[in-house]
Amino acid sequence: MHTTKWESGMLDKRTKVGVWEYYGITASREMVVVQRYDHSAKQLLFYRPSGDLTFNTELAPGQWKRRMVDRPPLFIGGDAALATFTTQLQYPQQAQDRNVQGQVTIGFSVDKQGKATNHRVLRGIGAGCDQEALRVVKTIPDEWVPAQIAGQDIVSEYELTLTFRLAQ
Numbered sequence: 001m002h003t004t005k006w007e008s009g010m011l012d013k014r015t016k017v018g019v020w021e022y023y024g025i026t027a028s029r030e031m032v033v034v035q036r037y038d039h040s041a042k043q044l045l046f047y048r049p050s051g052d053l054t055f056n057t058e059l060a061p062g063q064w065k066r067r068m069v070d071r072p073p074l075f076i077g078g079d080a081a082l083a084t085f086t087t088q089l090q091y092p093q094q095a096q097d098r099n100v101q102g103q104v105t106i107g108f109s110v111d112k113q114g115k116a117t118n119h120r121v122l123r124g125i126g127a128g129c130d131q132e133a134l135r136v137v138k139t140i141p142d143e144w145v146p147a148q149i150a151g152q153d154i155v156s157e158y159e160l161t162l163t164f165r166l167a168q
Helices: 078-086 093-097 129-138
Strands: 007-012 015-025 031-038 043-047 054-060 063-068 102-110 116-123 147-149 152-154 156-164
Touching: 015 078, 031 078, 054 147, 078 129, 078 156, 102 129, 116 129, 116 156, 129 156
Parallel strands: none
Antiparallel strands: 007 015, 015 031, 031 043, 054 063, 054 156, 102 116, 102 156, 147 152
8 A cells, every 4th residue: 555645545566556546635725535546447436626627629630619528637646746747847047047937838638548749838938938848748647537528538628837936
């Protein structure tokens, strides 16, 4: 059995097997289960909805429409697991020298198999920050659960915002 503040489940030779629970913290500071995922069956058993369920979805190749989904695209392990990758952000020296701070939003598609593709900068701040945010987001493994509408997996867009803030 492997248990941390953010996850709990069984390991077999350092590989997650069986049902794992992933935890998060609500706005009221309560620790809750945000996902339950069966790694052996590769199946999402439970997720705690949070926020808006409106996403850009692909109706046909190259044809996108913003609409409500029954289940959003989810990273297996939740935001805590996603944060292990986004904390690898390196502040570009050019941005530090020019005192550039702000947020960079990276968009990408999550296909029906849970793979992330078509990474691009949606909102940038320049000075090397856009490229660094794109580099980091591309390191996130293809461990996504695709969005669903009416029980069918669909291709959708996911947006991830990374913050560049200089220490005071």
